[in-house]
Amino acid sequence: MIMIAALTIALLVIGASFSFTAPGAEPLSVVLQVGGSALFLAAGLIAWRRRPHNRIGPLMLLTGLSMWLAELSLAPVPLLAAVGTIASALPLAMTLHLVLAFPSGRVRGRLAGSLVVIGYVTSLVLQIPIYLIGDGPLAVTNSVAAQPWLAATMAAQTVIGVSSLLLAALLIGQRAMRSDRVERRLLGPVVWYRIASLLIIGAAAVIVRLPVGPELMLITPQLQLAAILGLPLVFLIGLLFGSFGRAGEVDEMVARIGAAAPSTAQLTAAVADALGDAGAVVVFARIGEQTFVDAAGREIDVETDPARRLHPVRYDERIVGGIYYRHGLIADESLLEVMAGIVAMAIDQQRLVAEQRALVADLRVRETELQNSRRRLLRAEDAERRRVARDLHDGAQQHLVVLGMNARRLSRTSRDPHVIDAAAEIADNVTGVLTEFRDLIAGIMPAPLLDRGLVPAVELLAERMPVPTRVTVRHQPERLAADLESTLYFLVSESLTNVAKHAAASTAEVIIDKINDYGPERLTVTIVDDGSGGADPAGGTGLRGIADRVATVGGTLDVTSVAGAGSSVRAEVPCG
Incomplete structure (x- = not known):
């Protein structure tokens, strides 16, 4: 790189000496020509040094060299002057190539590649008639009129060259419009300057072929040169300081990653800073699957956003x-x-951490699906319970009531002692069966729960308890979902049954409360007694079945039984 820089300085000195010592040289034009070469060469060296993998630096160097070659047309040595004459239009082709290759230095697409080829053909092949006319070292005639084909060739060069510039401007604009809003915001200044420079160069090429005044003829080449000279500055700023100029931070990224084992967030931040893309993220492959997940374990669909691409990372x-x-x-x-x-x-x-998180996320999804499935089954079960209870209450129970009434009436109206005794016995048996039948219906789905809700049904249970039982309602709940109400009712029923059968308690209490200290509101139902305690909380199939129902509706069940201190059963369920 040092040798290239030294050679560049030597070339600039040689070119400047030729330009300033040429007869009739205008100082402003010479300064612009020499300064343009120096600007492109210096910008190319800096870009190449800072971005060795990017071809823009070498392209800017070659553009500066082409401008230096064009300056040789003023050299006193005929051979050098001939080289300069041949290369006089080469900077325009190099500029077109440079504009279409930015920012990677590679020309993308067939149309862009064709335009670059057309540019070189126009500047080198179709330029031949121009340096064959006049008094230059390669001139063969002094008059265009003497050779009519020369005028046609010059016109073709102008038409083809200007058309290529316009097509290149349209192509750049089309690509800019296809990009998303973020890219347009970040790349806008560079894109629009590229388009403007091509239009200015094309307009200047047309003007110099028209019969215009001497002042415009003098200003036009300088305007064209000024547009070209702005390119290395804009490109260099874009490469080193703008959204493209982050490759120099790769060393910093290595230091950040190597200093300590980075977290996923630190790893993503280091990569995003090095790329200059704040939205860049590191994703992790799920081994054995064709999917990628982010740091949180969420699956990333890498094909949904056309503005983004995935560069795979391989290890081992x-x-x-x-x-x-x-x-x-x-x-x-x-x-x-x-x-x-x-x-x-x-x-x-x-990746191992991210994959574990993805597995946990999958398990949670499946758990939610299982929970929803169990909830649907529970609701279907409760709906069937309610239907059966209503059918028994409105059907068979009413028939039994009518049968008992008929038997009682027969025992009162008959004169046959045997009929009276038989009818009375039948009535008594029907009454017993009816009591058992009502208990059966209550076990399936009690009518008070169906008609009035949880609290009245629990109060009725407490009234029927052989152990004095108090119901404390600290927050009167509104009507809950049917499966919630039935789950809590059967919890209270099973718990009070256990108190009556096994606790040897003198009192019991059912407490209904609501809590909303954080998150959604939850309803709590607690059954306590002052019995002997010491029972196995996990014992008995009744409470285990209730625990499954409570879990199905998204609740929790806690059973505490301490010897000599009674027992407590507490359920907490969401109110929704």
């Missing part, structure tokens, strides 16, 4: 992750391979 010959980036913001995509090699080991380490 397998894809362990990727860099998900906005491709329009990356000047030199070969740098992605460099960064992928740097972060591969760190990504593989973090």
Whole structure:
């Protein structure tokens, strides 16, 4: 690089000496020509030094060299003057190439490649008639009129060259419009300057072929040169300081990653800073699956956003992750391979964590699906219970009531002692069966729960308890979902049955409360007694079945039984 810089300085000195010592040289034009060459050469050296993988630096160097070659047309040595004459239009072709190749230095697409080829053909081949006319070292005639084909060739050169410039401007504009809002915001100044410079160069090429005044003829080449001279400055700023100029931060990224084992957030931040793409993220491959997940374990669909691409990261010959980036913001995509090699080991380490999180997320989804499925089954079961209870209450129970009434009436109206005794016995048996039948209906789905809700049904249970039982309602709940009400009712029923049968308690209490200290409101139902306690909380199939029902509706059940201190059963369920 030092030798190239030294050679560049030597070439500038030689070119400047030729230009300033040429007969009739205008100082302003010479300064612009020499300054333009120096600007392109210096910008190319800086860009090449800072971005060795990017071809824009070498292209700017070649553009500066082409401008230096064009200056040789003023050299006193005939051979050098001939070279300068041949290369006099080469800077325009190099400029077109440079504009279409920015920011990566590579020309993308067939149309862009064709325009570059047309530019070189126009500046080198179709330029031949121009330096064959006049008094230059290669001139063969002094008059265009003497050779009519020369005028046609010059006109063709102007038409083809200007058309190529216009098509290039349209292509750049079309690509800019296809990019998303972020790219347009970040790349806008560079894009519009490229389009404006091409239009100015094309307009100047047309004006010099028209019969215009001497003042306009003098200003036009200088305006064209000024438009060209702005390109290295704009490109250099864009490469080094704008959205493309982050490759120099790869060293910093290596230091950030190598200083300590980085977290996923630190790893993503380092990659995003190095790329200059704030939206770039590190994603992790799920081994054995064709999917990628982020740090939280969420699956990333890498094909939904056309503005983004995934660069795979390989470690130990397998894809362990990727860099998900906005491709329009990356000047030199070969740098992605460099960064992928740097972060591969760190990504593989973090991949295990991300994959575990993804597995946990999958389990949670499946748990939610299972919970919903169980809830649907519970609701279907409760709906069937309610239907059966109503059918028994409105059907068979009413028939039994009528049968008992008829038997009683027969025992009162008959004169046959045997009939009277038989009818009375039948009536008594029907009454017993009816009592058992009502208990059966209550066990399936009690009528008070169906008609009036949880609290009245629980109060009725407490009234029927052989142990004095108090019902305390600290917050009167509104009517709950049917499966919630039935679950809590059967919890109270089973708990009070256990108190009556096993606790040897003198009192019991049912407490209904509501809490909303954080998150959604929850209803709590607690059954306590002052019995002997010491029972196994997990014992008995009744409470285990109730615990399953409580879990199905998204609640929790806690059973405490301490010897000599009674027992407590507490359920907490969401109110929704």
